[in-house]
Amino acid sequence: MPTSSLQPVRLGALAAATTLLVACGGGGDAPPQLAAATGASFTGACAGLQTALASLPNTQITLAETIAEGTLKQGGNAVAEHCRVTGKMHERTSPVDGATYAIGFEMRLPKAWNGRFLHQGNGGTDGAVLTAAGALGGGPVTGALHQGFAVLSSDAGHSGGTAAFGIDPQARLDYGYQAVAKLTPMAKEAIKLAYGKGPDRSYFAGCSNGGRHGMVAATRYYADYDGVLAGAPGYNLPKAAVANLAGARLYQTVATTPVTNQIDLATAVTDTERQLLANRVVAKCDALDGATDGMVQDVAACQASFKLADDVPTCSGARDGSCLSSAQKSVLSQIFSGPTTSKGDRIYASFPYDGGFGGGRAGVPTGGSPVGSGVALWEFFISISRDAEATGLIFGAPPQNLATFNPLSFALTTDIDALNASMFATSGLYSESAMSFMTPPKPTQMHGLRNRGGKIMVYHGVSDAIFSVNDTETWFKGVQTDTGYDFARFYRVPGMGHCSGGPATDQFDMLTPLVNWVEKGQAPAAITASARGAGNAGGVNSDLPAGWAADRSRPLCPYPQVARYKGTGSLELASSFSCQ
Structure with a gap:
């Protein structure tokens, strides 16, 4: 069972939210429409956040600094000036293996903030605090930070590139789901202290194990997140x-x-x-x-x-x-x-x-x-x-x-x-x-997310060799049966391997459609994806066949639709295909 001191309070809040939704008829009615986020600016000195955030419980801020515009680039695009904050939570010495553990994290806070928070789920067995840029699909040309989100990245409760942390029972639980429970309220409070208001809308995004983290957030912590973008979700990772x-x-x-x-x-x-x-x-x-x-x-x-x-x-x-x-x-x-x-x-x-x-x-x-x-x-x-x-x-x-x-x-x-x-x-x-501890409980039953107006979008490469697109398809069919279709979308990416690569059009932005769905009620249809041929700003995909145009595009269709050729038009253009 969860050992975090935060958990009883959070579970109580989830139960209350569920009771309210049932009382309001949320189970079978159309989900509510959530309001759009409104932005704010950070006008202080980034270095001052080390002191300003010192009151965060169970948290130590280790660095707060200014990152100048253009220092970080994504797909050739300069990311605007922002604050980078690093820290750690719940530092402890394990009574089992004697090692020191903490939940390491990085937050990137834009000077011009769009009012949104994105929790970036990372891949593999975690263990490293990756740049909190909120990368999207294949070799992205944009990301959440570039779009003005406040972004959080973490090591999920352990450091190092091996699985040795599995000897410690609590490190296992943090990796599986409890790090998210501890990081989320801290990040939202940090945002409030920095901007004078908390995030209006909160999102979770990641691929592979990061997609699994997203599935966990959508089920265990649905009251905390309005939208989830899960790529190649290893929700059955073991x-x-x-x-x-x-x-x-x-x-x-x-x-x-x-x-x-x-x-x-x-x-x-x-x-x-x-x-x-x-x-x-x-x-x-x-x-x-x-x-x-x-x-x-x-x-x-x-x-x-x-x-x-x-x-x-x-x-x-x-x-x-x-x-x-x-x-x-x-x-x-x-x-x-x-x-x-x-x-x-x-x-x-x-x-x-x-x-x-x-x-x-x-x-x-x-x-x-x-x-x-x-x-x-x-x-x-x-x-x-x-x-x-x-x-x-x-x-x-x-x-x-x-x-x-x-x-x-x-x-x-x-x-x-x-x-x-x-x-x-x-x-x-x-x-x-x-x-x-690794899987979302009852993964096809997402009434909590759906009934509060939340949405989930999932994409998966058909040629993924480790997490099967068939498993994700089975999940999605179960969601349609157990919860409904009006809050979830699933996109297969033909030819794509694990999260990117393969003979595929693997460069796309699904975060913008997710935000538009959550905050404007615009349900997503086809998503245009492009190949990453020679000269691509997001990085060249070495698996592309020689005969393809460097910028070949295709529509990614919501399941079960298939992109079919219209009979006329260039085979290099998405506009020559329709989802049927």
Whole structure:
């Protein structure tokens, strides 16, 4: 159970809010329309905030400074002058591992503020305070800070790039959900002290684990947030991690060398072989949306049409990149279907066949260590490193012995059934299971957010190799059944990998449509997305096919609609397609 002293008060406030909404008929009526935010200016000296914010409870401000206009840029755009405030909350020494823990954070407060607060959820296992810029979709050309939001970023209660914090029970809970509970009231009070008023509207945005944080905010802390933007939300993160370990175990069976590192595992399906599969998917499914343009828009029709056994050549001899062996096909079929336990129960979710499976590379630079990117990174590198660490040290109860823990050995030898059971288990000091502290409670029941006028928008790359777009689709269908459609939207991004990359139009701004929906009642429809070709200000996407225009655009359609070619017009322009 939560241990924060803030929690009883917050839960009481949520209960009161729920009672009021029910009394007002909020359950079945149209949700209320929230008013638009109004801005304010900060006219003091940024350095003075170190003293002004000293009264924040359980908080130590470590720095307050002015950041001049243009010091921080996003997509070539200069971010206006603002204050940067750093600090930490609830510093303590763990009685379990003796380490020092605190919730580290950074706030960026614009001199010209738009009256809005954005809590930036970060990815991976957290552990670092990233720049509080509020980045959006792919290689963004804008962000929340650039748009005038006050933005908060945090390390979620621990520092360092490893999963060793999982030994401390409280650090687990902070990472899962309690850091958000502690940071939110602090950030809002800091904003009030800085501007003389609190935020009129509050938002949460992040991708990957940051998307999971967003889902948690939308369910546990709905009274605190008016809008949530969740990208590739790993709301079943422990399941996905265990499934990725099971996938590594399958890949190990077809690797051409004994697996001692990531590159050895990547010999299971080489970059060339992954691209072969991706090309065959595109060849089979490209025209299903009415345009032969190298993109698979009709995801559902593709799954019905493409057959791995028949549509990819089977090697009759040695593997040479022009075919897949029967053993490789068997492994890939199990991975796309979703790895299972020994009893045949699917651990996590299935994955769709898409044109982005060839994205990224695995290799060893001259004189360097093994590196990977894109799909290769998640399939062969993360599975036997970060996911092994997280599964063994954070998601298991009790955790593995840190002194003797070997991620590679753990990933490739530990019984999958035992790992699958451990994420649901509790043990001694670890009184809350990983599937409790990491996941949003009853994720499809979002009446609290919906009934107060809040909105949620979710986007997910179809070629995401770690968190499945199919899992997000299942969530969204459940939301429609359990809560409704008038407050939620889901967007698939064809070809896109995990949060960005892949042969995709992965550059877009969903925050502006979310704000317009929350504050103006303008329900979002298609969102225009662009490719990041040569010269793109947000960074070039190396996965783009050579034949695409550098600025190719497409509409991202609200599920279940599909972007279909109108029959005329340039294949490089979103205006030639419509959501149907």
